[in-house]
Amino acid sequence: MSKPTLDFRAIYDAHFDFVWRSLRRLGVREPDVLDLAQKVFLTAHFKLADFEGRSLVSTWLFGICQRVASDYRRSALIRREVSTDNAELDSVATWNEDLSDKSDSRRRARTAEAILNKLPEPQRIVFVLFELEEMSGQDIATLLDVSVGTVRSRLRLARDTFRREVKRLSAVNASGRKEAV
Amino acid sequence: MSDPHRLLSKLSDGDDLERELLGSIQRADPPEHAKAEAWARLSTQIAAVALVGSAHGSAAAASAGAGQSAAAEGASAAAGAGAKSALAPIALKALGAKIAVALAVAGAAIGASAVWVHVRAAADHAVSSPPVTQAPVPTVTPNVEPAAATPSEPVAAPSDPTPSDPEPQAASDATAKPSAEQRRRDQLSAESSLLTQARAELRKGDARGAQQVLNKLQAQFPKGMLGQEREVLAIEVLAARGNATAAKHRAQAFIAAYPESPHSAQLSRFTDAP
Numbered sequence: 365m366s367k368p369t370l371d372f373r374a375i376y377d378a379h380f381d382f383v384w385r386s387l388r389r390l391g392v393r394e395p396d397v398l399d400l401a402q403k404v405f406l407t408a409h410f411k412l413a414d415f416e417g418r419s420l421v422s423t424w425l426f427g428i429c430q431r432v433a434s435d436y437r438r439s440a441l442i443r444r445e446v447s448t449d450n451a452e453l454d455s456v457a458t459w460n461e462d463l464s465d466k467s468d469s470r471r472r473a474r475t476a477e478a479i480l481n482k483l484p485e486p487q488r489i490v491f492v493l494f495e496l497e498e499m500s501g502q503d504i505a506t507l508l509d510v511s512v513g514t515v516r517s518r519l520r521l522a523r524d525t526f527r528r529e530v531k532r533l534s535a536v537n538a539s540g541r542k543e544a545v
Numbered sequence: 546m547s548d549p550h551r552l553l554s555k556l557s558d559g560d561d562l563e564r565e566l567l568g569s570i571q572r573a574d575p576p577e578h579a580k581a582e583a584w585a586r587l588s589t590q591i592a593a594v595a596l597v598g599s600a601h602g603s604a605a606a607a608s609a610g611a612g613q614s615a616a617a618e619g620a621s622a623a624a625g626a627g628a629k630s631a632l633a634p635i636a637l638k639a640l641g642a643k644i645a646v647a648l649a650v651a652g653a654a655i656g657a658s659a660v661w662v663h664v665r666a667a668a669d670h671a672v673s674s675p676p677v678t679q680a681p682v683p684t685v686t687p688n689v690e691p692a693a694a695t696p697s698e699p700v701a702a703p704s705d706p707t708p709s710d711p712e713p714q715a716a717s718d719a720t721a722k723p724s725a726e727q728r729r730r731d732q733l734s735a736e737s738s739l740l741t742q743a744r745a746e747l748r749k750g751d752a753r754g755a756q757q758v759l760n761k762l763q764a765q766f767p768k769g770m771l772g773q774e775r776e777v778l779a780i781e782v783l784a785a786r787g788n789a790t791a792a793k794h795r796a797q798a799f800i801a802a803y804p805e806s807p808h809s810a811q812l813s814r815f816t817d818a819p
Contacts, residue, residue, distance in 0.1 A: 373773065376587075377805040380580045388573035397575070402583050406590055413725055472569040479566070494551065496571050501548045516548075523552070530563050 372409055379425055380405075386426055389492040390433035391481055400436060404428050423507050434485065479529045483522050490515050491522035581810070588771070592737040736762065736769045743778055752785040773799075777808045780815060789815075 383404050387397050407428050408415075415424055480488055489508065493499045494515075501519075505512045552559035553567055743758035759779050762769070769775065776799055783792040796815035803809055 372770065376584060377580075377803065380583065381575060384575040384579065385573045388570075398579055398583055401575075401579070402587050402590070405583070405587050409587075409591055413729075469569050472566055476566040476570045480570075494548070495553060495567055496573075498551060519549070526552075527559075527563060530566060534562060 372412055375408065375412075375421055375425075376405055379421060382422060383425055383429055385497070386429040387433055389496060390429060390489065391437050391477070392433050396436065400432050404432050407432070420506075423509075426507055430489070437485075475533065479526060479533075482529060483525055487518045487522035487525070490518040491526065494519055580805075588774075591770075592733065732766070733770050736766045736771050739765070740771055740774055740778065743775075743782075747778070747782055747785060752782050755782045756786070773803060773806055773808055777812065780812065784815060 380401070383401050384397055387400050387404070388394070392400050404425065408425060411428075415421075480492065483491060490504055493504045493507070494501065499507070501512050501515045505515045508515070550557035552563055553571065559567075739758060739762045743755045743762060746752075746755035746758055755778070759775065759782060762775055766772075766775075776795070780792050780795050780799065783789075783795065792815045796812040799806075799812055800809045800816065
């Protein structure tokens with residue numbers, strides 16, 4: 365019986381960074397990640413007995429991250445802390461500087477996250493795992509327990525949305541600057 | 546059929562702006578302190594749940610003390626109020642409130658000043674959490690935020706009805722047949738109270754007494770969940786008893802064995818000693 369508890373510590377040490385990154389990727393805002401990572405591991409601790417190595421530890425933890433982040437997103441939406449609203453997105457994304465100005469990386473990150481928030485969750489997950497975590501389509505399919513074909517089609521849809529939003533923001537921004545002049 | 550090129554790769558047809566935006570969120574590693582901080586809070590929560598969970602048994606009351614009966618009462622109250630359902634991860638938010646109670650109890654009962662029990666950190670955390678509706682009954686009161694009344698959002702399913710979650714009544718059957726989980730919590734509770742006792746001895750300046758408690762701990766829980774914490778304390782005891790060389794060697798061994806442990810950084814003060 366002491367084995368799973370020992371393993372829990374090992375799991376924590378080996379996967380903390382993974383859980384942290386996953387939560388960030390799943391739309392959890394930075395100030396909230398610590399709390400939610402804790403929640404993920406607390407859940408994992410109590411579910412460890414059920415886990416029994418039926419999948420990879422990372423797959424299992426990612427599943428918990430998804431549920432925790434999904435609850436979080438729902439309540440954050442209710443509190444209006446995460447916006448998918450165009451007008452608000454535009455205000456976040458209205459730069460005074462040129463879009464490619466290196467100095468404003470924080471604002472760019474917020475903009476990118478705001479765009480990701482517009483993606484339906486299944487697409488968002490595939491998109492970030494592929495584009496940012498640089499996982500292969502096959503690995504993502506295994507992680508999410510879906511087919512590679514599904515992964516590719518979600519990726520395609522997510523990319524379409526992402527690029528459309530970037531173009532739209534770019535246009536909004538250009539016209540905003542013109543008005544300012 | 547192979548994967549497409551990544552947008553961040555120059556080989557893809559992504560444009561510069563797309564790469565700029567994506568690149569801005571590519572790094573998402575935790576800050577340096579996060580891992581240790583989260584573990585400190587987590588072990589506190591787990592220990593608190595163990596304490597609450599074992600209130601119906603008598604493990605929490607194992608070590609006698611002045612505040613003991615009050616503590617046991619408090620713990621039972623907390624357990625009655627929701628510790629049962631606390632085991633279902635669904636109710637984790639509600640658990641936060643129970644833990645705050647349990648922490649107060651733990652603090653009173655065992656004078657939890659142990660390094661690994663960051664009561665303060667956890668208490669701060671509990672305070673800063675969004676308020677939880679006072680739930681008279683343990684059940685599913687999902688973590689609906691007070692502001693949840695926004696009409697546009699269905700509040701029907703604020704938490705995931707995960708089918709694999711343990712049945713809520715599973716825990717209440719524990720009296721009949723203690724589950725593995727129940728035993729685990731009881732053991733953890735006993736282990737953490739011994740560890741706290743050992744630490745208290747050391748704080749009092751009684752390194753020998755601390756050593757004796759640690760020996761007991763080692764004998765009862767050779768592979769306990771708090772094994773790392775026990776070893777760290779054992780190293781401190783060695784140093785306190787003037788055995789700097791042994792402390793240094795064991796600190797080195799610990800760091801080699803658990804390079805990623807949050808304790809390893811803290812132990813460097815022993816390995817850096819001449």
